Amino acid sequence: MTAMTDCPEIGERLYSFVIGECDLDTADGIRAHVRSCPDCAEELKRMRRVVLLTGKLETINPSRDLCREVVSRIKPPLFWLKVAGTAAAAAVLIVALLYAVVGLPETALTTEEKAAVSAPKNEGDVEIAGDNRPSPGLSSSQKEQIPTFPDSGDDSVAQSSSPDGGRTEPARDEPVRNDAERQESVAAAPKPGADRTQEGEAKESAPAMTPEKPAAVAKVGNLEGEFKVKRTGSEEWKEGSVLLSILPGDTIETNPLGQVRIDFADGNYVYVNTNSLVNIAGSGEETLLKIHKGEIYCEKVSAEGELAIDTGFGEVRAKTGSFDVKMFGPNQCLLHVLSGEVKCHESEKGNKGQYGELTRAWLRRGRHCEKGTRLRSKEDFRWAMKLRPPKEDEDTTKHAGTPAKQDQPGKQDPGVPPAGTLPKPGDQQGQKPGDGESGGKVGPGPSPLPPAPGGAGPGPGGGHQPGGNQGGMCPPGGKK
């Protein structure tokens, strides 16, 4: 038996003794010692009490379905690879069929198209439609004969109820399949220049070449629940569906149970979470979405261009990687970067960001902070902002077909509850409508807002109403 007489040594092991982490010899030594040492005996009692008290510390259960959220984040890449592979294989097959079976009768069409296309240049964008990216073997005229995303605004796009999001069907199959449908829809609701692949109607409609419908830039790749879509120039909301083609300027709104994955042509995709309102502002060299409320999770897969989320008061951009933007009212959002890097612009102030290592931050109109904490300087945080010439700022507003005037984030209905707190399945707490609008009284968590401890202070963001901070971001060394 080890003779343990040294009180400090014993004292260091008393806790281990209490929780059974001591070996037998040590335990015997401690027992022997405490019998003769009142101080250590007293300390032993204290340790027992600590164990007892700390055992009463409450445990928590997840307030939301963490498993589902994690799995939804780990699945997309696998799923996307599968879909991309399937789509690519199918596309090759269909092109081969076009060559072999159809014998390319579209030769005549090509000349018409050339004539038609030569007038307006903005038609193109064929290459940007990823699933329909022309095969290398196709001539340029053939590329145009195989439209990218088939319908321009026709909500009656084929649907799929396949559980994996309906992308099992080869994308390139759709234009062929939808030709007849398109003729009907064009006839029923004339849309100038809608479809140049149709010999009859197209000849009549193309020459006028009034504002052309832009090519689809994305599709709904997966859908849970429901969502609505509002087409550019239309005030009518229509129910959306899987495989729905998304055009520049389209606005998507999900309901409390709706979650939509939008697959962009270049391989990027975004998840629009529940109770969100998102405008697809453009796609091409960059993919731009405007979020008015709710939450978007973005996967920037393609190394080309940038994927940008415009929050109304700033933009978050990524070249690659994944990030999540969650709006809390019109003036604040929470950015969470899961991989890669992002940069930010504050659109109103004309600031320009650099790519940096940020993983999570509060972004607000007029200032940026991380988890409610001021970012202090460029040295502290490489994500610091730089001023840029005002005219560059205009670039952020000239993305293709961005209508969005009616959807100015700043004009968001103040009664709209902050979206990230909307009842996702499994949520136990809800946020009061308007919480997110109350000058920054928002937080990552849902819920009733008890007064801030300490009471004083303007409350989160209370002194930072829009425009409240002139410099914007993080003045070097400021606010220490």
Add this chain to the structure above:
Amino acid sequence: MTEHLDDNNLMERAKSGDDRAFQELFKKYQHGVLNFFHRMCFNQTTAEDLAQETFLRLWRARHGYRSEAGKFSTYLFQIAKNCWFNHADKKKRRTGLDEGEAAEYAEAGSRADPAGLAESSELQGELRDAIGALPDDLRIPFILSRYENLRYEEIGRVLSISPRTVERRVSDAAKLLAKRLIGK
């Protein structure tokens, strides 16, 4: 059935892309990981985010997992610890909160768990304060030992320190807690 497979087998399956196996692991350990983070920060939202991040990292790092290297839980808590340190590193940079921001941060913490706050007894508050006041290097081993039931050796592997050092740190943590909770 995956239920009967041990953690290592589940992890091996997850490595080959079986997300069901991964989900099994998630369900088994999410409570522990979540509460580990909750005891580190006492903010449910942060704890959930960090727990989520931990499992995402686990998924990404699954190919680096070697079952012969130790228990799965050790591996998982190593990731959790790293997540916490990343989180804490960012906090360290935020030392200069102004009053409003400090209030906001505190409010975010309390807001995130309103139910818990409302129901918390005085003891819960004291426990939170006491554990929350521990420095990370004492708190992590203490929490892993006291609540996650990891042995000193396992904690040592998680933290890359010796079991003896773990014991000292846990003991120091317990003494500080005793001082705070029981008094001198």
